[in-house]
Amino acid sequence: MYKPSKFNYFTNDISEGLLLYNSFNDSYAKVTKENKDETISILSSKTIMLNEGNEVKIKALTEKGFLIDEKIDENQKLNMLIAETVNGSELSLTILPTEQCNFRCKYCYEDFKRGKMTDVVQESLVRYVKKNIHKYSALNVSWFGGEPLVAFDVIENLSGKFIEICKKTKRKYSANMVTNGYLLTLDNFRKLLKYKVLAYQLTIDGLKETQDYQKPLVGGGGTFDRVIENLLAIKNNVKTGIFSIMIRTNFTKEIYEQIDEYIDFYHEHFGDDKRFGFFIRPASNFGGDRVKEMYSSFLGDGGILEICDKFVKNDKALALMNNIFLRPGANICYAAHPTKFVIDSEGGVRKCSCNLDDDNYNKIGHLTENGEMGIDADKHSKWFFSFERDKICSQCFLLPTCLQNNCPEKRIIHNIQENICPYEKTLVDYTLQLYSKTEPFDMIY
Amino acid sequence: MEKARIGTAILKSLDEIGVFIDDIEKEDDFDLREYLLDSIQFISFIIELEMELDVEIPSELLLFDNLSSFFSFGEMILGLTKETEECYV
Numbered sequence: 001m002y003k004p005s006k007f008n009y010f011t012n013d014i015s016e017g018l019l020l021y022n023s024f025n026d027s028y029a030k031v032t033k034e035n036k037d038e039t040i041s042i043l044s045s046k047t048i049m050l051n052e053g054n055e056v057k058i059k060a061l062t063e064k065g066f067l068i069d070e071k072i073d074e075n076q077k078l079n080m081l082i083a084e085t086v087n088g089s090e091l092s093l094t095i096l097p098t099e100q101c102n103f104r105c106k107y108c109y110e111d112f113k114r115g116k117m118t119d120v121v122q123e124s125l126v127r128y129v130k131k132n133i134h135k136y137s138a139l140n141v142s143w144f145g146g147e148p149l150v151a152f153d154v155i156e157n158l159s160g161k162f163i164e165i166c167k168k169t170k171r172k173y174s175a176n177m178v179t180n181g182y183l184l185t186l187d188n189f190r191k192l193l194k195y196k197v198l199a200y201q202l203t204i205d206g207l208k209e210t211q212d213y214q215k216p217l218v219g220g221g222g223t224f225d226r227v228i229e230n231l232l233a234i235k236n237n238v239k240t241g242i243f244s245i246m247i248r249t250n251f252t253k254e255i256y257e258q259i260d261e262y263i264d265f266y267h268e269h270f271g272d273d274k275r276f277g278f279f280i281r282p283a284s285n286f287g288g289d290r291v292k293e294m295y296s297s298f299l300g301d302g303g304i305l306e307i308c309d310k311f312v313k314n315d316k317a318l319a320l321m322n323n324i325f326l327r328p329g330a331n332i333c334y335a336a337h338p339t340k341f342v343i344d345s346e347g348g349v350r351k352c353s354c355n356l357d358d359d360n361y362n363k364i365g366h367l368t369e370n371g372e373m374g375i376d377a378d379k380h381s382k383w384f385f386s387f388e389r390d391k392i393c394s395q396c397f398l399l400p401t402c403l404q405n406n407c408p409e410k411r412i413i414h415n416i417q418e419n420i421c422p423y424e425k426t427l428v429d430y431t432l433q434l435y436s437k438t439e440p441f442d443m444i445y
Numbered sequence: 446m447e448k449a450r451i452g453t454a455i456l457k458s459l460d461e462i463g464v465f466i467d468d469i470e471k472e473d474d475f476d477l478r479e480y481l482l483d484s485i486q487f488i489s490f491i492i493e494l495e496m497e498l499d500v501e502i503p504s505e506l507l508l509f510d511n512l513s514s515f516f517s518f519g520e521m522i523l524g525l526t527k528e529t530e531e532c533y534v
Contacts, residue, residue: 196492
């Protein structure tokens with residue numbers, strides 16, 4: 001006897017077939033239009049018995065994990081996933097080499113009060129890694145800011161030392177970066193590859209007019225041409241396939257008005273290169289004062305769904321990477337992990353890269369010159385995973401992706417008690433349709 | 446001679462990321478996938494190899510299954526180094 005997994009989700013495909021997704025196994029499949037109704041009926045049953053008529057379908061659905069043995073307790077499997085996630089063996093550091101930025105984005109929440117990381121803080125951080133790396137299997141660094149490339153020398157110094165430590169202790173090392181791309185010249189990019197910075201997130205807000213308005217230079221002036229020029233130089237001159245660049249766009253009404261031109265432009269320049277992917281979100285209030293100027297540009301309710309619809313219906317496919325948030329554990333905030341820390345430019349040890357001025361909850365320690373984090377265990381524990389399962393969440397097909405820990409910041413700092421669903425839940429139908437458009441799912445029958 | 450250089454570079458790159466291949470294994474062909482357990486290890490190995498041989502391995506060759514045979518993988522990399530040399534002629 002079989003039963004459907006409680007982590008299944010299905011939605012219509014643009015070709016009128018059915019797309020299937022299971023969030024626990026990260027599995028995807030497609031069935032033809034002719035088999036759609038029967039599949040929905042199977043996946044909506046309480047239990048299913050194998051018989052001559054349904055054998056092929058049951059086997060195919062079982063192989064992909066959409067049907068499971070009736071005796072399997074999926075809650076217990078979920079507990080195992082939580083245990084694996086909590087016992088992360090990797091040390092992850094989000095490092096702010098500077099909190100200054102060469103841009104002044106209209107919606108940015110940072111206040112740029114702190115500056116560049118001093119030599120003393122850098123040495124303290126290196127000492128911390130040296131003293132503690134034996135406890136971990138790997139070191140993962142995320143370069144964040146401010147704009148990290150404004151302090152390129154800090155990145156070079158720390159990367160060189162971290163790589164040397166990991167090499168000596170035979171630990172894995174990996175790095176990624178969130179940058180505005182303005183200083184991501186070909187020369188800098190080649191250096192960063194040597195420092196193992198292989199995954200990048202850049203925000204480009206639409207086309208020239210909107211990007212230059214939403215993301216101007218600090219002293220004024222456009223940024224679009226230079227960022228695109230940098231990306232094209234990388235695309236055309238770097239052959240290696242080991243890196244990926246995710247172009248994020250925070251959609252406003254103005255970008256939406258140019259949606260067809262947007263798709264044409266990015267498809268023409270980057271659509272043929274799998275190293276470049278796209279990620280869409282609505283521009284929204286991330287905090288701070290500057291954003292008030294932009295309220296009238298925010299998309300209304302459902303605006304982002306209309307944008308997704310345009311992406312689905314456009315013949316030109318852009319590799320949207322929103323699907324990365326459909327993987328198990330992908331929506332758990334890094335702050336909920338006990339081995340993930342944010343290191344601010346003054347050596348403050350924090351949990352969340354938002355609310356960088358909050359010292360009451362977010363700042364849990366401070367690096368000392370002898371390489372100690374001086375963590376306040378009580379403060380740290382507040383950010384930690386909640387194991388109590390909420391009634392509503394326990395019925396949710398997307399639970400394996402967030403494990404009820406999507407945004408501890410809202411619970412701790414903003415005192416919001418109800419569970420916060422991952423943003424991707426609102427877009428899941430479109431995310432699956434777009435994912436299947438660029439990476440066709442297995443047609444199981 | 447050139448094949449031996451590539452083979453040594455592959456083994457050295459594995460060693461750099463903490464993967465040790467026993468001498469007995471090296472006598473025959475073997476499956477590199479058994480030693481590279483996750484994507485970070487795979488990418489770390491490729492970075493080391495690219496630096497060791499001063500080549501760039503394009504996305505279409507970066508398939509995990511291309512590591513199923515040490516010898517075939519070596520041949521593929523040899524092809525790449527030849528291409529690079531030809532560029533400079």
